[in-house]
Amino acid sequence: MRSFSKNIFHKVVFLISFCAYFLSSSFFVSAVGSSVQVQQEVIYDGSGGVILPIDATPPVIFDVQIYDIGLETVKISWQTNDVCLTKLYYGKTEDFEFGPLFDHPESYETSNNFSLEGLEPGTKYYLKIEAENQKGAKSIITTYYFYTIPEFKILPNVGSLAISQGDKKVFLNWKNPGNEDFQGIQINRQIGSPAFNVNEGEKIFFGFADSFVDANVSDRTKYYYTVFSFDAGNNFSSGAIISIETNFFKSEEGDGGGNNNGSGDGENNNNSQGVPTEIESPASSDVFIQDIVNLQATANASENEIVLSWDYPEIENASEVEIRRDLNFPASSPWEGDLIYSGKGTFFIDKNLKEGQFYFYTVFTKNADGIYSKGKVIVSELGAEDSEVVEFDEWKDTNFVDLASGILLSPENGERINILQNHLLGISYGVEILPENLKAVGVRIEDAFYILDYNEDSQSYQTSFMVPEETGEYDLDIVFLNFDDTVFFEKNMKLRVLPLGKVFAFENEELFCGKLSVEKAFCFLENFLGGENRKCMRQVVVSDAEIEISWKNRDGVWEIWNAQEFNQENPSFTDSYGNFGFSLPDGEYQIGVKKNGFADKKISISVSNATLNSDIQIYVKNNRMYDIMIVVFLMFFVAILLKRKKR
Numbered sequence: 001m002r003s004f005s006k007n008i009f010h011k012v013v014f015l016i017s018f019c020a021y022f023l024s025s026s027f028f029v030s031a032v033g034s035s036v037q038v039q040q041e042v043i044y045d046g047s048g049g050v051i052l053p054i055d056a057t058p059p060v061i062f063d064v065q066i067y068d069i070g071l072e073t074v075k076i077s078w079q080t081n082d083v084c085l086t087k088l089y090y091g092k093t094e095d096f097e098f099g100p101l102f103d104h105p106e107s108y109e110t111s112n113n114f115s116l117e118g119l120e121p122g123t124k125y126y127l128k129i130e131a132e133n134q135k136g137a138k139s140i141i142t143t144y145y146f147y148t149i150p151e152f153k154i155l156p157n158v159g160s161l162a163i164s165q166g167d168k169k170v171f172l173n174w175k176n177p178g179n180e181d182f183q184g185i186q187i188n189r190q191i192g193s194p195a196f197n198v199n200e201g202e203k204i205f206f207g208f209a210d211s212f213v214d215a216n217v218s219d220r221t222k223y224y225y226t227v228f229s230f231d232a233g234n235n236f237s238s239g240a241i242i243s244i245e246t247n248f249f250k251s252e253e254g255d256g257g258g259n260n261n262g263s264g265d266g267e268n269n270n271n272s273q274g275v276p277t278e279i280e281s282p283a284s285s286d287v288f289i290q291d292i293v294n295l296q297a298t299a300n301a302s303e304n305e306i307v308l309s310w311d312y313p314e315i316e317n318a319s320e321v322e323i324r325r326d327l328n329f330p331a332s333s334p335w336e337g338d339l340i341y342s343g344k345g346t347f348f349i350d351k352n353l354k355e356g357q358f359y360f361y362t363v364f365t366k367n368a369d370g371i372y373s374k375g376k377v378i379v380s381e382l383g384a385e386d387s388e389v390v391e392f393d394e395w396k397d398t399n400f401v402d403l404a405s406g407i408l409l410s411p412e413n414g415e416r417i418n419i420l421q422n423h424l425l426g427i428s429y430g431v432e433i434l435p436e437n438l439k440a441v442g443v444r445i446e447d448a449f450y451i452l453d454y455n456e457d458s459q460s461y462q463t464s465f466m467v468p469e470e471t472g473e474y475d476l477d478i479v480f481l482n483f484d485d486t487v488f489f490e491k492n493m494k495l496r497v498l499p500l501g502k503v504f505a506f507e508n509e510e511l512f513c514g515k516l517s518v519e520k521a522f523c524f525l526e527n528f529l530g531g532e533n534r535k536c537m538r539q540v541v542v543s544d545a546e547i548e549i550s551w552k553n554r555d556g557v558w559e560i561w562n563a564q565e566f567n568q569e570n571p572s573f574t575d576s577y578g579n580f581g582f583s584l585p586d587g588e589y590q591i592g593v594k595k596n597g598f599a600d601k602k603i604s605i606s607v608s609n610a611t612l613n614s615d616i617q618i619y620v621k622n623n624r625m626y627d628i629m630i631v632v633f634l635m636f637f638v639a640i641l642l643k644r645k646k647r
Helices: 002-026 248-255 518-528 624-646
Strands: 061-067 074-091 098-101 109-116 124-133 138-147 159-166 169-175 182-191 202-207 211-214 222-231 240-245 293-300 305-311 320-326 338-343 347-350 358-366 376-381 388-391 398-402 407-409 416-420 424-429 438-445 448-455 460-466 472-482 487-498 501-508 537-541 546-552 558-560 587-594 601-607 615-617
Touching: 061 124, 061 138, 159 240, 159 460, 169 222, 169 240, 202 211, 293 376, 305 358, 338 347, 398 416, 407 416, 424 448, 438 460, 601 615
Parallel strands: 416 487, 501 615
Antiparallel strands: 061 074, 074 098, 074 109, 074 124, 124 138, 159 169, 169 211, 182 202, 182 222, 222 240, 240 448, 293 305, 305 347, 320 338, 320 358, 358 376, 376 388, 398 407, 398 424, 424 460, 438 448, 438 472, 448 460, 472 487, 501 537, 546 558, 546 587, 587 601
């Protein structure tokens, strides 16, 4: 009976932990992760038996929310299905060195709310929640974690960096960051490989500009240009790299060397990649590393070991297998967790394990060039009969920040970042373990490659840059380079640059503008009487319209949104083009629009991607006195016509 109960208990623990780990990714931003373990406190008698308290069902901890994440602050709340005494522990390690904290130290409650202050920016914190009900049964949720918002001290890079060739010259242009500390840019040029800092390569420009022409170039040569922003103290940004292979003969043959893409046949042959041509993404090249198949885990409790077995894919492009193990969270990259196996076999025995402990294994294949597969994850526990294999591809250690507002951006569906146009994007990659042969980490978007600088304070790689000027969706890749400038790993996402919202209205065209017709006259009259016949109307933008935002707080009460906390103004006003836009935390909002001569407008909206950019139509106020005068005039005119007919 004891063995049967113990097996059932372990299965319940495993299922709850495993489900909570994957469900949690839909509730929190990319900076927040979790896995769950539920433990029940039991009492052992002197003979080795177990005494369970009456009704010793552990309480359920649910609706754990981590929100209002700031540079040094965060708020945490959760619910329990029973009244409980609860404790919160937190720390920069999984020892949870700070705490316990009590929300209700002397009373049993079902709701708990905590505000943590004095945290360090850009730092990963682990959480542990304990809940004990009045019967003495206890539940423990461990390894919820979050990142505080990184502090981007480095100067932002330029944006929309582009390159072209023609007339035996190379043309560079970019958009300067709208930062008050920005003073100018420095351009370093190098042949063979990029300059990854301001001291590498040849300095060919230093000053204030948004374009540059390099006339000192040779034909059929690969040039790498690195553009650095600098401030008054000669502090430099991380740098943006772009490259081109000159081919002036072909350019001149086609169109005299004046086209933008550097070729005369309508094709873009400038080979502009921002990084060396030998650096290719496995996802975009012909090299595709498949994961192993038939991954299985068999737990042997009597020997305290777990046996992993697998088969190689049909396409034999993997030279060996690497296995990473973690006790709390799967490794999402080939350098996280403990490396426990590297070889060409088809099985591995993990020994000296603890009963009741979950083990997360991520199995990567790797080819001779050092390129890894996506990786497969299996979770196993000693005593569990079955283990489950899952696909795993999460940016759990990557933070995206809208630097205009300081708001952490949540990846939409885990794979796409949304941000308003003309905003600065900050990227911080907080990996804890990196390979020894790492030369550089960078972000590739369009033809530019933005270098990530290492930040000692937060132990993360960071960069920031102006997002592309044109709205639309862009490929965004974080790339890890070896010292020979080849890619050994990269992560792929999408960046969607969103347009601003617009306030607009429809107004009547001039009655005597163009050809006057009976239809136009009646349409015009209909609109004066309160109609909205679009046949004689034109759409116009509304400038200087007041936009006021209200939000539903966590208590369900509507209040004015505190925009100052996010470096914005509320209310604000539309510009001369009727444009407006806000970056704001996800939630429920109401937008109020006011403008003299127009009826007030209020709409409700649910924000799920940290941007508010709705197009809003408002309506001209009807001047009822003017309408009455028109009606009286028409009645008088009809009366005159009828009187003339009677004569």
